[in-house]
Amino acid sequence: MTDTEAREERVLEAVRERRELVNAAIPEELPVVEPERLYEASRYLLDAGGKRLRPTVSLLVAEALAATEPVPGDYRSFPTLVDGEEIDLMAAAVSVEVIQSFTLIHDDIMDDDDLRRGVPAVHQEYDLETAILAGDTLYSKAFEIMLDTNAPAERTVRALDVLASTCTHICEGQALDVAFETRDDVLPDEYLDMVEQKTAVLYGASACLPAILMGADDETVDALYGYGIDIGRGFQIQDDVLDLTVPSETLGKQRGSDLVENKQTLLTLHAREHGVDVESLVETDSVEAVTEAEIDEAVARLQEAGSIDYARQTAAELVESGKSRLEVLPENESRELLESLADYLIERGY
Amino acid sequence: MTDTEAREERVLEAVRERRELVNAAIPEELPVVEPERLYEASRYLLDAGGKRLRPTVSLLVAEALAATEPVPGDYRSFPTLVDGEEIDLMAAAVSVEVIQSFTLIHDDIMDDDDLRRGVPAVHQEYDLETAILAGDTLYSKAFEIMLDTNAPAERTVRALDVLASTCTHICEGQALDVAFETRDDVLPDEYLDMVEQKTAVLYGASACLPAILMGADDETVDALYGYGIDIGRGFQIQDDVLDLTVPSETLGKQRGSDLVENKQTLLTLHAREHGVDVESLVETDSVEAVTEAEIDEAVARLQEAGSIDYARQTAAELVESGKSRLEVLPENESRELLESLADYLIERGY
Numbered sequence: 001m002t003d004t005e006a007r008e009e010r011v012l013e014a015v016r017e018r019r020e021l022v023n024a025a026i027p028e029e030l031p032v033v034e035p036e037r038l039y040e041a042s043r044y045l046l047d048a049g050g051k052r053l054r055p056t057v058s059l060l061v062a063e064a065l066a067a068t069e070p071v072p073g074d075y076r077s078f079p080t081l082v083d084g085e086e087i088d089l090m091a092a093a094v095s096v097e098v099i100q101s102f103t104l105i106h107d108d109i110m111d112d113d114d115l116r117r118g119v120p121a122v123h124q125e126y127d128l129e130t131a132i133l134a135g136d137t138l139y140s141k142a143f144e145i146m147l148d149t150n151a152p153a154e155r156t157v158r159a160l161d162v163l164a165s166t167c168t169h170i171c172e173g174q175a176l177d178v179a180f181e182t183r184d185d186v187l188p189d190e191y192l193d194m195v196e197q198k199t200a201v202l203y204g205a206s207a208c209l210p211a212i213l214m215g216a217d218d219e220t221v222d223a224l225y226g227y228g229i230d231i232g233r234g235f236q237i238q239d240d241v242l243d244l245t246v247p248s249e250t251l252g253k254q255r256g257s258d259l260v261e262n263k264q265t266l267l268t269l270h271a272r273e274h275g276v277d278v279e280s281l282v283e284t285d286s287v288e289a290v291t292e293a294e295i296d297e298a299v300a301r302l303q304e305a306g307s308i309d310y311a312r313q314t315a316a317e318l319v320e321s322g323k324s325r326l327e328v329l330p331e332n333e334s335r336e337l338l339e340s341l342a343d344y345l346i347e348r349g350y
Numbered sequence: 351m352t353d354t355e356a357r358e359e360r361v362l363e364a365v366r367e368r369r370e371l372v373n374a375a376i377p378e379e380l381p382v383v384e385p386e387r388l389y390e391a392s393r394y395l396l397d398a399g400g401k402r403l404r405p406t407v408s409l410l411v412a413e414a415l416a417a418t419e420p421v422p423g424d425y426r427s428f429p430t431l432v433d434g435e436e437i438d439l440m441a442a443a444v445s446v447e448v449i450q451s452f453t454l455i456h457d458d459i460m461d462d463d464d465l466r467r468g469v470p471a472v473h474q475e476y477d478l479e480t481a482i483l484a485g486d487t488l489y490s491k492a493f494e495i496m497l498d499t500n501a502p503a504e505r506t507v508r509a510l511d512v513l514a515s516t517c518t519h520i521c522e523g524q525a526l527d528v529a530f531e532t533r534d535d536v537l538p539d540e541y542l543d544m545v546e547q548k549t550a551v552l553y554g555a556s557a558c559l560p561a562i563l564m565g566a567d568d569e570t571v572d573a574l575y576g577y578g579i580d581i582g583r584g585f586q587i588q589d590d591v592l593d594l595t596v597p598s599e600t601l602g603k604q605r606g607s608d609l610v611e612n613k614q615t616l617l618t619l620h621a622r623e624h625g626v627d628v629e630s631l632v633e634t635d636s637v638e639a640v641t642e643a644e645i646d647e648a649v650a651r652l653q654e655a656g657s658i659d660y661a662r663q664t665a666a667e668l669v670e671s672g673k674s675r676l677e678v679l680p681e682n683e684s685r686e687l688l689e690s691l692a693d694y695l696i697e698r699g700y
Contacts, residue, residue: 037529106486136521140489140517140518143513147511153503153506160507171483172388
């Protein structure tokens with residue numbers, strides 16, 4: 001086993017351990033109560049799986065700040081930076097995952113995606129009305145859960161401020177993403193700005209919220225937010241790459257669906273700048289009808305134009321930048337895991 | 351002019367004055383920024399009008415508590431119950447109206463209603479994607495705005511707690527409302543519980559939030575919440591009556607649409623208990639195809655069964671109960687206006 005493999009093995013183990021704890025906390029924070037169909041629909045995607053990367057970032061940041069052993073402890077009574085004070089850190093971690101799930105449910109309606117995590121999207125498994133309402137329920141529940149960390153009021157207010165403005169940014173990012181589908185002059189910087197709003201801000205929130213709730217100073221909070229933004233942007237760019245390079249059954253949805261749906265990604269923007277006729281890369285315009293051969297050919301042309309390497313390179317630079325921001329944290333194993341997690345986001349196979 | 355007419359005239363004038371101020375505050379709290387189409391869609395229903403009853407309740411409660419002159423003052427720097435302390439009360443009032451607007455946008459999608467306030471629903475004027483996203487944007491904006499009152503952190507946390515749980519209740523109420531459409535055994539108590547969650551909790555929030563933010567005691571906060579719940583329930587029952595008795599052009603949508611869509615209301619539940627075959631009251635099942643004559647006949651049969659009078663009577667009792675809860679407030683003209691406003695909710699013609 002090489003050093004890199006050993007590091008990846010350690011971070012995957014850390015993610016797995018924390019995922020189990022997050023999975024156990026979700027039904028505690030979001031029990032299925034009356035009206036049951038609404039809460040079942042709200043829990044549907046959360047229960048279908050997910051890597052829980054965002055809550056794992058929150059938990060690792062907290063461990064690094066508290067300089068506790070990087071062994072999952074009692075996140076429900078977690079020490080803050082104030083002597084003798086404890087907060088329910090798991091509530092904050094779950095809140096972020098609940099926001100993520102709300103956005104997935106509404107995004108799947110907006111993008112007309114039928115599959116998510118290998119199962120039908122909520123509006124397919126239930127219906128449009130229930131999916132809208134399940135998303136709306138998760139939205140307010142996330143705020144209720146974030147209000148339940150027992151942190152002092154000043155810090156709770158600040159945490160809610162971050163949570164609310166994060167949600168606004170996600171909506172703005174999604175609006176830009178939808179608007180880009182009908183534009184053929186999107187610039188790479190516009191795309192990166194959209195990705196920041198749609199995806200990266202929630203990683204930023206995941207990383208800085210524990211610091212806020214634990215009473216860290218502003219410099220630390222800001223640096224951690226920057227870490228989240230950088231790795232979130234890297235993560236999304238890598239996601240765009242994986243949409244083209246990972247088999248459909250591993251993805252849990254049709255490979256190349258972004259190209260079919262004419263989504264702008266950093267890859268297509270680069271390809272267009274390098275003379276590729278992006279619109280005709282995939283002629284079929286439905287994910288049901290597209291063939292693997294058509295996707296293969298499109299990927300080969302993007303590869304030829306250097307677009308896939310360019311996207312991978314950009315993601316790698318963002319991840320390096322994100323890692324450098326962790327210097328505000330005490331040196332310990334949790335901080336190393338946060339560095340390895342950043343690497344993993346762009347090295348992962350799916 | 352009778353005493354009743356004079357009182358109604360005074361409360362309508364009070365509502366008008368405050369509506370103007372709320373209307374002026376909405377673009378301040380919710381400016382149209384990039385991406386403009388998203389914010390235009392978010393503002394579309396807010397700009398289309400509305401009586402602003404909920405924010406007016408908030409402003410009147412604050413005036414009654416502060417025992418200020420019942421003349422619209424500077425709600426942006428409003429005295430609390432703590433000497434020398436001021437808060438931005440208008441932000442709290444607008445926040446509640448923004449939540450109301452978010453729920454209308456999503457409800458219109460779920461109920462497939464094409465018209466609202468005499469203009470196309472947002473998903474008709476724009477599209478489904480934009481309407482979902484506009485609602486989601488207003489949702490987080492309402493929290494951002496409520497975070498901006500400058501009230502001390504403890505009270506802000508409590509206000510956000512009320513706001514978040516209110517939103518959860520609204521979703522639960524809407525889920526029940528949708529579920530009732532396919533059930534023929536809904537009990538009046540179930541209906542009233544649904545109305546409380548779907549509609550009344552936002553009146554409860556409107557009434558108690560200023561008290562929380564101004565530092566009132568728990569007894570006052572609870573009584574005001576009760577006032578809002580009572581008048582909110584009365585308001586919704588009266589709305590059900592008006593849906594049948596007010597001409598379509600005044601309503602801004604098809605009269606009798608509840609009957610066409612097979613919605614359970616206190617009227618239909620009463621009628622069923624009194625032997626009326628509610629399902630066949632209106633045979634047509636689309637609001638586009640139904641005739642005025644068909645609605646007239648249905649209304650006559652509900653009148654005969656005593657259902658319309660029963661609903662009016664129930665609404666009147668709720669309003670009386672609500673008014674009695676205002677005894678916790680100092681006796682002043684603002685408190686009288688809150689009493690008259692309660693009366694107006696069930697005496698209004700539309």
